[in-house]
Amino acid sequence: MKRLRFEYETKLEFSQCVTGHSFTLRCTPFSDGRQTISEPVCEISPKLGEVWRSRDSFGNILICGRMDEPHKDFSFKVSGEAQIVNSCGGSGAAAAFYGFQTPLTFPGEKILSFYERNKPSAADVLSRAEELSASLYEHMTYIRGVTGTETTAEQAMEMHSGVCQDYAHILLSLLRIEGIRCRYVSGLAFEFGETHAWVEVHDGVRWTGIDPTHNRLIGDRYIKLCHGRDYADCPIERGIYIGNAGSIQTVSSRITEI
Amino acid sequence: MNYMNTPVADAKAVNELLARYGVKFGIYKNGTFNEQLFPFDAIPRIISAEDFSAMEKGLVQRVDALNLFLKDIYSDGKIIKDGIIPEVFVYISKGYLAPCAEITPPKGIYSHISGIDLVQAQDGTWYILEDNLRIPSGASYPLIARELCRMASPGAFENNRIADNRNYASLLRSTMDHVNCGGINVILTPGRYNAAYFEHSYFAEKTGAILVQNSDLFVENNILYMKDYQGGKTRVGAVYRRISDEYLDPMTFLPESLIGVPHIMDAYRAGNVAIINAPGNGVADDKGIYYFVPKMIKYYLGEEPVLKNAPTYLPFYEEDRKYVLDNLEKLVIKDVSEAGGYGVVFGRDMTKEQLSDWRRLITEQSRRFIAQEIIDFIDLDVMENDRTVLRKADLRAFVLSGEKTQVWASGLTRFSRKANSFVVNSSQGGGFKDTWVLLPE
Missing domain, CATH: 3.30.1490.270 (Dna Ligase; domain 1)
Known part of the structure; x- marks a missing residue:
């Protein structure tokens, strides 16, 4: 068991003022069988317009808001304490939709042939998932900047490179071919200064986190912020605004042991 | 058939009136938007009282089962667990929306307005061709055509025992009121470049709902509001939205949607507004799920289907x-x-x-x-250059689910304007007729 103090902040700087800004944030971690979150605080800046809470169908906490007045920057900062009990996720049934491919995970020729060459052999679900994660880890090279948030699993497989989001999407695709229910997770991990993405696998009883980027089960240094069938279901920040502006995003996170 | 008692003699006058009233249908072809008149044929399709009563029973049953299916699929999924429908047909369907899981819409109604397409075979049997449970359009066309025909040839309606179809607006209104969560009713249109814009404005006028575009609406604290001219806000209790699911809320569905209302799904999830029809209905009118509808009727209602699938x-x-x-x-x-x-x-x-x-x-x-x-469905008489020709036609029946499920005693009869063609869709250049349901003797 570990007690962690976390702080996570995203700043957006627009190249010029924007108005009519609506946003949904999935930046607030919630308690499940693995992590117990106490007193999470979310601060949003600038303080313009209304902010309220909602939930989505995947169980995530949403912070929603609207800023009609012109503003040139936008940031949110979430902090709190997490108690992590073990490496396994929450227990309980998995919705059937976690067993089906999405547009981002839909396998093409490359993934299908990779799967044929690397069919897992173990009897239990978690071991098969670990086998797939290991083969994938061997095959892929972690390279920043070659993929984006809209890159599909198949495209990343074709380049056999990408970042944590791509590793997660490919593993989800492979697991679903294998008939295993699984989901995409966004969160914070101890040694990264940014957000991280990994996969949770359901073995019929409970969820277990696997980090394909590092080819290991997630340990007690990972804090989950949100989950869904793929990245598109649960972006940490989604916003729309009026204004012909580009934006620069900076993300920082800090986890310390208490 | 003798058309003396129908508005045929006045067909030209009626079509001119339709043009004047702007009864149009928009078509996108090769990337450009063209509005064209929806050609009206003055010879009505006539459905006997007896025929209609059987059809009514079958349609109510079908729509009730489809509503129960949607409720089941977005909660427990019993029909899958009981092995009636393989889960793959549900979850691979483009119409299945995971972000709608576990949301129960107001009063548990998903399909408030259902457009069920039927054809009549040569032996007189009616077959269901498809269910339209998302935003079925077309009710306004027979409605306004009837209105104009009544003006052009009032005698036809005095001499025939025809069910009055002018109750559609009040049916629609009570359907909205039934699920309204407190506040006004609005009709949300993407604007005048939509294929069915005429219909949106016509229904707003007829039901007293306010015709709005997304910029008139906003969400705050999970409540949907309409902006008024003084800068104030009015709560909205029901939205009859005429934009499709994927464009409805850029915060949940397509982020690039410019016609949606951000956070409307949060207001809906919180039970603060009714969305008509509910998002996610596409899973039930999927052509793959169609095959299973007779099984659904048996499963949920314990009844034999009255109307047949093709x-x-x-x-x-x-x-x-x-x-x-x-x-x-x-x-x-x-x-x-x-x-x-x-x-x-x-x-x-x-x-x-x-x-x-x-x-x-x-x-x-x-x-x-x-x-x-291929069902060899019956041809109907259609006027073409002052003579009658035979053309294939289908019927879209409108079923409204409010306090109870009711079938509108009329419908949109669409016909192919090409000889021997079975494709009657208005987007493929078809025309339409009024549908007369006769009253019992």
Whole structure:
């Protein structure tokens, strides 16, 4: 068991003022069988317009808001304490939709042939998932900047490179071919200064986190912020605004042991 | 048939009135938007009281079962667990929306306005062609045509016992009121470049709902509001939205949507507003799910289906696939992911090579297609250059689910303007007729 103090902040700087800004944030971690979150605080800046809470169908906490007045920057900062009990996720049934491919995970020729060459052999679900994660880890090279948030699993497989989001999407695709229910997770991990993405696998009883980027089960240094069938279901920040502006995003996170 | 008692003599006058009233249908072709008049044929389709009463029973039953199916699929999924429908047909459907899981809409109604397409075979039997549970359009056309025909030839309506169809607006209004969560009713339109803009404005006028575009609405604290001219806000209790699911809320669905209302899904999830029809209904009117509707009726209602499906085969099942491959020449193939008459091909129109291409496609992508026997549906008389010709026609019946489920005693009869063509969709250039339901003697 570990007690962690976390702080996570995203700043957006627009190249010029924007108005009519609506946003949904999935930046607030919630308690499940693995992590117990106490007193999470979310601060949003600038303080313009209304902010309220909602939930989505995947169980995530949403912070929603609207800023009609012109503003040139936008940031949110979430902090709190997490108690992590073990490496396994929450227990309980998995919705059937976690067993089906999405547009981002839909396998093409490359993934299908990779799967044929690397069919897992173990009897239990978690071991098969670990086998797939290991083969994938061997095959892929972690390279920043070659993929984006809209890159599909198949495209990343074709380049056999990408970042944590791509590793997660490919593993989800492979697991679903294998008939295993699984989901995409966004969160914070101890040694990264940014957000991280990994996969949770359901073995019929409970969820277990696997980090394909590092080819290991997630340990007690990972804090989950949100989950869904793929990245598109649960972006940490989604916003729309009026204004012909580009934006620069900076993300920082800090986890310390208490 | 003798048309003396119908508005045929005044057809020209009625079409001129329709043009003047702006009864139009927009079509996108090659990237440009064109509005065209929706050609009206003055010879009505006539449905006897007896025929209608059977049809009514079957439609109410079907729509009730479809509503129960949607409620089930977005909660427990009992019909899957009980092995009636394979789960793959539900979750692979483009119409299934995971972000709608576990949301129960106000009063548990998903499909408030259902447009059920039927055809009548040569022997008089009615068959269901497809269910439209998302935003079925078209009720305004027979409604305004009737209004104009009454003006042009009032005698026709004095001399015939025809069910008055002018109650559609009040049915629609009470359907909205029934699920309204407190506040006003609005009709949300994408604007005048939408194919059915005429209908949106017409219904707003007839039901007293306010016609709005997304910029008139906003969400705050999970409540939907309409902006008023003084900068104030009025709470909205029900939205009859005429934009499709994927554009409804850029915070949940397509982020690039410019016609949606950010956070409307949060207001809906919180139970603070009714969305008519509910998002996610596409899973129930999917062409693949169609095959299972008679099974749903038995499963949820314990009744035998009153109305028949057209004989349908799912290549997904080996036995059906074999039949389809062996009999492709006489079947119609439909792509389950396409709507509006797109993605429909007839085996009899194919060359040898095309047939073998299709056989390969069906084998490779067995979930993507359904195959149906071609129903030789009846031709109706249509006026063309002052003489009558025979043309294929279908019927879209409108079923409204409010406090109870009711069938509108009228409907949109669409006909093909090409001889021997079975494609009647207005987006493919078809025309329409009024539908007269006769009152019992």
